[in-house]
Amino acid sequence: MASESNFLSQTLQAITSTKRREQERRRKTFEASKAKLLESVAAASDDRARLEVMLSGFKELSSSNKGVSYVDDDRTEHARNVARYLEQSYRDPSVSSGIIQGFYRNFRQKVDQESQRFDYADLYYRLLSEWTDASSKPLEQSERKEEELDGSFEHVPKYDLQKLKNKFASVVFTPRETDEVEIDTYLSDFFQDDHGTSLLEAIRKANVAFARKLKERATPFDSEILKQCIKALLGNNLLNDDAKNTLSEFTTNEVVLDEIADVLNLRFADLDNWSWQADEGMYYEPRRQITGKYRIMMDMDILQAIFLHYIAVSWCGHLKSVFGTLPNDKRFWRGPKKMTEEEKGRHYYFMGFHPTSGVVGKLDKNFCDTFFLSALPCSLTEGGDPYGEDKDAEAAADETKTGLGMRQMFLRQLATDVITRRSLHGQVAVVQSDLQWYATGLPHTTLFAVLRFWGVPEDWISLFKKYAEAPLRMTATPGEDVRTRKRGIPITDAFETLFGECVLFCMDVAVNRLSGMTLIRFHDDLFLSGEPSQCANAWEAIQDFVKVLGLDINTSKTGSVYLCDTEKDGNLLTKFPKGPVCMGMLQLTDEGEWAIDQKQVTAHVRQLQKQLGQCSSIISWIQTWNACMGRFFQDTFGKPANCFGQAHVDAILETHANMQRQLFQAHSGSVTNYLREQIHERFDVAKVPDSFFFLPEDFGGLGVKNPFIPFFGVKDQVLKSPLSRIAQFRKKEKRAYKDASEAFAALSDSDKQRRLRKGLGESSKHTPIQSEPFVSFEEYTAYREAYSNEFLCAYAELNLKPRVEDVHLANDLKPWFDELLHSHGIDWYSFSSEDKWIMHLYAEELKHQFGALSIVDKNLLPSGVMKMLKKKKVTWQIVIWE
Structure with missing residues (x-):
């Protein structure tokens, strides 16, 4: 992995250096005093004399936690008590020599523990120095040749970036003409009856009114609006790193924000004459995403990015609201058959109560509240990356707030649906698909036909046309080979979400009106689940839709599973697409079980092994490990839930064990054995305790994630079957x-x-x-x-996720956590479930080796560096492109 030296600001490096010098000064002072004390102890004549000398010297020794009143007071009181016992021993024979020796051994252990704390604090800072040192060498070189690695990635083939650029250019500069009249006729058929016509007319009128009111906003930009736009832009991958750094600086300067607001308000007042103002062309380059995928990204001017983001998200919020009238209208939106009024009366006659809402109502609500147009932000505060790749899996407890969380919700719903439908009806079908180069290759004629169908006024379509037909260049030289874009829209821009969802909402309507099913969609990732013949009809509707609108199915991400307890319908079999149904690395088998795709796992483990070996420091290695083993694989295996049962948790645990055996074949499959060897070779420190690796960074540990712990915490809480x-x-x-x-x-x-x-x-x-x-x-x-x-x-x-069963705090450890509360401001109940497991598991080792549950004094921890370290994203070093 590349050096992290540029990642740390000079200020942070200076603070870290100052804290390290202070730590080293304390260490030298302590070791010098300790050596002198032990010399005096060795010269003492008997046990009482040795204890007396030790007590006297112990009071004067500095400690790594010196300055924490709770710790200082405890040391003082303990020494005072023993001094009184020692005085008693001179008069009272019942205070035996064995007791005196025990007191001495205890103080000697405390002194040695202080040495250990200083030693590992020093190691901690040496590890940080290695991390920021640009000259650090990779930990190891992979023995595999590059060609061998390529062979394992059949599902993510490697291409040179020039081929990607050539493919991109062949798509975006070559128009695909579609028939606007045909598209309008096709969509109009879904609103033929009087009720549908009135709904469509209401949507069109609402769009005309919104378009007029938006344009009439006199001064839409102020400092608060700008901050919201900037926050969203910083959260996606539209802008390059330099532009993001500039944007970050804007947010703290009110004068600059006011100036920007003035400029953008003037620009908005002359909206009809807006243009890209980029005669030299806007540079498009391959940019690697957090997942390792390369996407062609546009270098956009910062002010243009803010300006356009505001317009796009304003339209997004409005359209999400007006489009929502359709699935909420049960006269228009088709669903499972329900009782007629007469059937409800019949139910009351025989049962004595009126029927209440069941699973169908719950799924309808989930769709409208969570999955419906989930990519469209409701307001500026929600604007961000439509792909959600930069979302930290631990950032939000509310699954509805992140793309990853919503996918996990749907995965549970899908798995539950498969179980219940097959159990109650004997059959079920699942279809999965994706659109090929959707945003990149969206035909402009299709886009404008759809916008006109929904009633977007022509003056706005004129603006959108100028936006879509951007002047682009594929070389870094300004003005060289500038061409006008004829297909597609910029990826991760808010307009991609706006335009993409406008078109794909038409697919939602088509599938529902033609098949009676509700399509679950995450942007252009498509999912159907239900009665097999209905799924087949819905799949035909999708195929017809993409044909009319000039889109393409991505066959490599398309597949189906048709489960039936009796003989399968041969006619239906021919209608379903071939290929697997997967979410992450979890695959639905032909037997109806969810299994981890071990082929994908093996391929990713080989790549991870190579990527870890290229890390130039222990800390960068741990960053990569935590990102991949601590988050990536946990998400892609599917979160445990009752619908998967305990077998799924066992499969995850066994897969993790196999992965570590592959990664650390020469180290008994142990990550700690591997890291211990690396530290010994690079820093000449032997016998590093396990606790130092896994202890959270706030307490002086390296914070290595243990991928097993989250699953052991829930294993017994999941339904067995x-x-x-x-x-x-x-x-x-x-x-x-x-x-x-x-x-x-x-x-x-x-x-x-x-x-x-x-x-x-x-x-x-x-x-x-x-x-x-x-x-x-x-x-x-x-x-x-x-x-x-x-x-x-x-x-x-x-559908439930399991409750985490926390480790119970043992009584003999409570005082140690009380000390931690005073020294670090955190108690047992403030720890996460995972950290409770870690702290309790290694408490005895920490007590024995360091005399406390922390290793480094809080005041000497480089907290600023650690916070930035946690924010640093780790990118898969595989080349994937779309």
Whole structure:
């Protein structure tokens, strides 16, 4: 990995150097005093004399935590107590020599523990120095040749970047003409009836009104609006690092912000005459993303980026609101069949209560609240990277706030749907797909046809056309080979989200109106799940849609699974696309099980081994390890949940064990053995304790992530078998049917008459129902997905994430955590579940070797450096492009 020296500011380096010098000064003072003390102790005549000398010297010795009142007071009180016991021993024979020797050994251990704390604080700073040293050499060179590595990445083939640039140019500078009349006719068919026509007209009127009001904003930009725009731009990959650094500086300078606001308000007032103002062309270059993917990114002027972001996100928030009227309108948006009013009355007559909302209602709400147009920000404060690649997996507890969290939510929903549908109906189908080079190759004629269909006024379409037809160049030389873009829009720009979602929402409508299904979509990642024939119809609708709108299916990311307990329908089989269904490295097998794709794992482990070997410092190695083993693999294996069962957790743990055996074949599969050897070779420090590696950085450890701990914390909280919960539901359902039947049979004629009037009314046409027997079990269960509360409970339980079972704090360790509260301001209950496990696991070792649960004095920790270290993103060093 490249040197991190540029990553640290000069100020931080200066602070770190100052703290290291202070640490070294304390260390030398301590060791000199210790050596002198031990000489005096060695010259003492007997046990009492040795203890007396030790006590006297111990009071004068400095400690690594000196200045922390709780620690200083404890040292003082302990020494005072022992001094009194020593005085007692001169008069009282019951204070034996063994007791005196024990006191001496205890103080000697404390002195040696202080040495250990100073030694490892020194090692900590030496590791930091290595991290910031540009001349540091890689930890090791991979023995594999590059060609051998390429062979393992069949799913992510490696290409030279020039080929990527050539492919990009062949797409964006070559127009793909689509028929705007055909597109308008195709979309209009979905709004043919009177109700659909009125909904479409309302959307168009709302768009015209919004377009007018947005344009009439006199001074839309002020310092607060600019800060919101800047925050969003800093959170995505649109701008290069230099531009981001400049933007960061803007946020702290109100004078500059006011000047920028004035300029952008003048520009907004003359919106009709806006242009790129880039006669020399805007440079497009391959830029590596956090996942290792290369994407062609545009170097955009900072003020243009802010200006355009504001416009795009304003439109995003508006369109998300008006488009939301369609899935919320149950007369327009098709869904699973529900009871008619007469059927509801019949239900009341036999059951004695009105049906309540069940799983169907819950999934509808999840779709509208979470998945519907999830890429579109509702406001400027939500604007960011539509791909969500820079989101820290631990950044938000609310899954609905991150793309990764929403995918995990959907994965659980999908897995639960597969289990319940197959168990209750004997069959289910899942289809997954993706659009090839969607944003890059979106035909401009398609885009403008869609915008016109939704009623966007022509003056705004004129602006959007100027935006889309940007002057680009593929070389770094200004003015060289400048060409006008004819297809696509800039990736990670807010306009990509706006335009992309406008077009793909039409797909949402098409799939729903033609098949009755709701398409779950994460930008251009597409998912269908449900009854097989319905899924087949929905897939046909998607294929027709992309044909009419001039888009392409990415066959490499398209596949299906058709599960059936009886003989499969051969006609349906031919309609489904070939290929696997995967989310991350979790794959749905033809048997209906979710399995970790070991082929992908092996390939990534080989690449990780190579990337780790190229790290030029222990800390950069740990950064890479934590990013890949501590976050990446945990996310791509799927988070544990009841719908996967304990077998999934066991598979994850076994996969991690296999990965470490592959990574550390020569070190008994142990990351600590490997790091211990590296530290010994590079710093000549032997026998490094395990606690030093895993202890959080705030306490002087290296913060190495243990990938096993999160899964052991939930392993026993997951259902052993998801199918057992379905079996339990079916048993309860049969019991409830029997109870309802017996309760109905016990009703008097007058009770039945009252139910009839309340459920179906006074009309005589319903009286024949009184002669009917109780409903059949088939009728009783016909609408279980829509109305059964028992099924809703079972579904919700299968969809649950497990609760983390924290380690219990042992009584003998409580005083040590009390000390930690005083020395570092954190108590046991403030630790994360993972850190509780770490701190408790290594507490005895820490107590024995360092005499405390921390290693480095908090005041001497380079906290500024550590905070920046945690923010530093680690990029996969594989070359992937789209």
